[in-house]
Amino acid sequence: MATSDELAQIDISKEExxxxxxxxxRYVLFKTHQSSDCxxxxxxxxxxxxxNYRQRALPTLVINEAKExxxxxxxxxxxxxxxxxxxxxxxxxxAQRQFNADxxxxxxxxxxxxxxxxxxxxxxxxxxxSGFAFAVIGIIHLAGGKMPEEDLWHQLKRVGLNxxxxxxxxxxxxxxxxxxxxxxxxxxxxxxxxxxxxxDIKKFANAVSVSTTSVLPQTHYYLTNQTNKLVTSLQxxxxxxxVYVLMxxxxxxxxxxxxxxxxxxxxxxxxxxxxGIITDFPGTAHRYKLNSCTSMGNSAPxxxxxPQPGSLLLTMxxxxxxxxxxxxxxxxxxxxxxxxxxxxxxxxxxxxPSHAALRMRTDVSILIALLMLCASLLI
Numbered sequence: 443m444a445t446s447d448e449l450a451q452i453d454i455s456k457e458e459x460x461x462x463x464x465x466x467x468r469y470v471l472f473k474t475h476q477s478s479d480c481x482x483x484x485x486x487x488x489x490x491x492x493x494n495y496r497q498r499a500l501p502t503l504v505i506n507e508a509k510e511x512x513x514x515x516x517x518x519x520x521x522x523x524x525x526x527x528x529x530x531x532x533x534x535x536x537a538q539r540q541f542n543a544d545x546x547x548x549x550x551x552x553x554x555x556x557x558x559x560x561x562x563x564x565x566x567x568x569x570x571x572s573g574f575a576f577a578v579i580g581i582i583h584l585a586g587g588k589m590p591e592e593d594l595w596h597q598l599k600r601v602g603l604n605x606x607x608x609x610x611x612x613x614x615x616x617x618x619x620x621x622x623x624x625x626x627x628x629x630x631x632x633x634x635x636x637x638x639x640x641x642d643i644k645k646f647a648n649a650v651s652v653s654t655t656s657v658l659p660q661t662h663y664y665l666t667n668q669t670n671k672l673v674t675s676l677q678x679x680x681x682x683x684x685v686y687v688l689m690x691x692x693x694x695x696x697x698x699x700x701x702x703x704x705x706x707x708x709x710x711x712x713x714x715x716x717x718g719i720i721t722d723f724p725g726t727a728h729r730y731k732l733n734s735c736t737s738m739g740n741s742a743p744x745x746x747x748x749p750q751p752g753s754l755l756l757t758m759x760x761x762x763x764x765x766x767x768x769x770x771x772x773x774x775x776x777x778x779x780x781x782x783x784x785x786x787x788x789x790x791x792x793x794x795p796s797h798a799a800l801r802m803r804t805d806v807s808i809l810i811a812l813l814m815l816c817a818s819l820l821i
Contacts, residue, residue, distance in 0.1 A: 667752025713748030
């Protein structure tokens with residue numbers, strides 16, 4: 443990371459330097475994706491940096507910082523490949539070989555141990571299914587976020603897939619009924635659900651996603667001792683419960699988790715007994731699933747035990763405690779709304795804001811996003 447003195451010597455601001463680093467990282471990642479077997483020449487990266495700048499020391503500074511950020515953010519080592527050039531002499535004979543800085547090139551190499559990658563990341567048995575899923579999602583996205591099923595099959599026929607195939611060499615029986623779960627999203631905080639609302643939800647949904655505060659109520663970034671029965675009621679009705687959205691940033695977490703994203707996940711999975719989580723950081727959820735302490739039950743170490751809601755508040759003097767939070771409302775059948783699916787078109791239009799409480803989001807693009815996020819659910 444460049445220091446302020448180094449930036450001052452080169453006469454460039456931190457914002458300008460960060461922008462150049464981001465451009466180099468973007469170029470390296472996309473170039474590797476397009477042609478992973480082709481090394482990236484240093485002169486290509488230098489051309490990006492010196493397009494609007496002429497400082498001689500700037501390319502080395504930017505490239506070195508791009509290396510550090512690629513390693514810290516994406517787990518890639520930007521490995522340098524050096525080769526030598528032998529310039530010809532006047533006689534046509536090659537002179538003594540010498541090192542040329544411009545002859546450098548780079549390749550991206552995963553920093554993950556091959557055995558770990560093979561055991562926990564690579565799934566050869568399901569690789570073809572993942573590829574097929576991304577192809578389908580890509581087609582739907584290009585169509586504007588939604589398209590009729592017959593149009594989807596029309597596109598898939600171009601790659602040799604037919605809905606009437608009963609014995610596809612890779613995907614098997616295409617005629618079998620597609621299995622998927624429709625997730626109903628409750629956008630407001632609620633403490634429980636009335637039986638009539640549960641009956642309405644079960645008519646069209648298989649699962650429910652609820653906010654973190656509906657599961658573990660909080661006030662001013664402290665968990666309260668209020669006990670919400672929402673998770674128990676939903677699960678008793680046969681509905682899976684997913685909690686959203688968990689993030690790594692400490693500013694988004696109650697103080698009871700002590701800025702620990704793993705402790706936050708553990709509180710909802712082991713403490714609240716939700717069926718899964720929706721998170722912006724699937725890598726953190728995957729790391730939690732690999733934690734051997736999650737299967738130890740009552741023998742789990744103290745740091746893996748969920749925090750007791752309201753316990754941190756009790757350590758504060760009464761005169762400095764935040765005000766008590768008002769009780770959350772009850773979810774009723776009047777709050778549950780399932781509007782008709784929008785007409786299919788190849789163009790997207792701006793949706794008008796909905797003022798109905800707990801409105802069901804049925805736009806296919808949102809459902810796809812939910813299903814993709816649910817891939818990291820802890821079930």
